[in-house]
Amino acid sequence: MASIDPETLLRDLFDVAVEVADPMQSLARFLPPRPAGRVVVIGAGKASARMAEAVEAEWGPCEGLVITRYGYARLCQGIEIVEAAHPVPDQAGVTATKRMIALMEGLGDEDFVLALISGGASSLLVAPLGEITLSEKQAVNQGLLASGAPIQKMNVVRKHLSRVKGGQLAAAVYPARMLTLMISDVPGDDMAMIGSGPTVGDASTAADALAILEDWDISVPPSVSAALAQGSQVIAPGDLRLSRVTNQIYAAPKQSLDAAEARARSLGFDVVRLGNDLEGEARDVAKEHAQLALATQAKLMPGDPPVVILSGGELTVTRRGDGNGGPNAEYCLALALALNSAPNLWALACDTDGVDGGDEVAGARIGPNTLKKAENLSVDPDKSLIENDSHEFFMQIGGQIVTGPTLTNVNDFRAILVYPITS
Structure with missing residues (x-):
């Protein structure tokens, strides 16, 4: 040799x-023909802007909003790209997430939503549950990152402190049809854990999240304990609001x-x-x-x-x-x-x-x-x-x-x- x-x-x-996982090289063959009627593209993650770019290379200009990490934006024709903080969320992520949820309002069963999710979405999609403030959410996130807990454990906690993760983004889209294309960054390619599964149902409970916080000795403010004690809004896998969602991993380790x-x-x-x-x-x-x-x-x-x-x-x-x-x-x-x-x-x-x-x-x-x-x-x-x-x-x-x-x-x-x- x-x-x-x-x-x-x-x-x-x-x-x-890295090259084989570039969305511009790999995403197009997983896209269906562009549906008739209203099409909205949403997404979050470190690869999401590139994914949006790949979508528009096939479908042309689209309506939508995607949240990516600072420095990871791409120039798209119609999809708005917003940058926010990762791995600890910031106000830009909170504001962009609110705008994304508002974009979902009023969708009907003839509309189509394409969601683009990759690693990093857990920090970029930010909608704290209950009375939890952004600073409190940031503190919990920093505690999780420093604890040595595996990503699956961290994401269970993140889901139950959010109004958008654990299938809740998909529930906001119902009754519109939704296709979610994902790049996996989690061991085992568990779709419910990629970006904390914003379009995937989850069977874990708020009690599970509390147990993880205790097991990994992560201190939390009273608002977090109170929110978990009242139960979260995570969507169960069999919920009707997930019945029109198709989730697909198209790139993986x-x-x-x-x-x-x-x-x-x-x-x-x-x-x-x-x-x-x-x-x-x-x-x-x-x-x-x-x-x-x-x-x-x-x-x-x-x-x-x-x-x-x-x-x-x-x-x-x-x-x-x-x-x-x-x-x-x-x-x-x-x-x-x-x-x-x-x-x-x-x-x-x-x-x-x-x-x-x-x-x-x-x-x-x-x-x-x-x-x-x-x-x-x-x-x-x-x-x-x-x-x-x-x-x-x-x-x-x-x-x-x-x-x-x-x-x-x-x-x-x-x-x-x-x-x-x-x-």
Whole structure:
């Protein structure tokens, strides 16, 4: 096989995974012919503006409103694109959500609504339940993000503190017909968890949400406890108001890993797939993957094809320090420490939306010289890990991956290159 720089190869695999999930490349074939009569396009998420752009490329100018993350807007012909905050909601999201709900008023059974939902919608669709204020909603959201709770748990809580999630957006559309196209960013591709399922019924209860808050030791203001005690407005799966809704995932982590695997095999690599839906604490998963990489390398003989270990899913970080980081960068930092400068091993971990945690950094890369670079620059990797300061660590040693907005979101992408030891 031709010699390929490991860092170049890792970035190529990541770029292939992102490209195949680009709505402009993948959405059109899932669109029906444009329905007759009134058509309204709504949506939310980090990929939603790009999805709206893809819709209008097929259907032409449409009426509608889509909420995306700051910096992720696209120029559309008719659909209005509003930017708001992610991962912690802001007033722009509240105002835009009110306008979206108002747009749904008065729809009849001859009207058609296309909803475009991707990861990030949980923060961008903001309609707090009961007497909960925006600042209180923000505090709960920050507590969830810092707790290390998996995304499914966080989204159950988010649904029951909202007037728009958990099927409530679809209920507002009834009796109009609705098609929801989704990009999955959740392990297992559970439609009810993508963006907290604004168009998908949910069987969880307010008591479930309270239990999650207690289990993960998340303190909440009295308004949240009161709202949950009164019961939420989440829509049950069999509710009549969901009877005219079709929900469909059209892009998911599996397709992106498939594309990366195909590219790696075409270049002469063997591939080990660990799954599209891995979960767990980033630093713990990194230790397991380090052991696997070292064991894989130990079995390789000189001349054997190198191996790419691929995985997707969504890891979490429990905040222990006051540093600046995200699950992908923390995974890479913990992986570098666990590999301890072992030769012929390189890795990359990035979020396919270009945002690892809350920063404009997709993730990081490591290699056999990562710890040596840190030593030469007097950067302490152990201290950085303790303080959850992985972004700062990789910025100082030149290991950050910065993509800018990718306009899609199919969760985390991880790749470890394992080459035989030649001497």
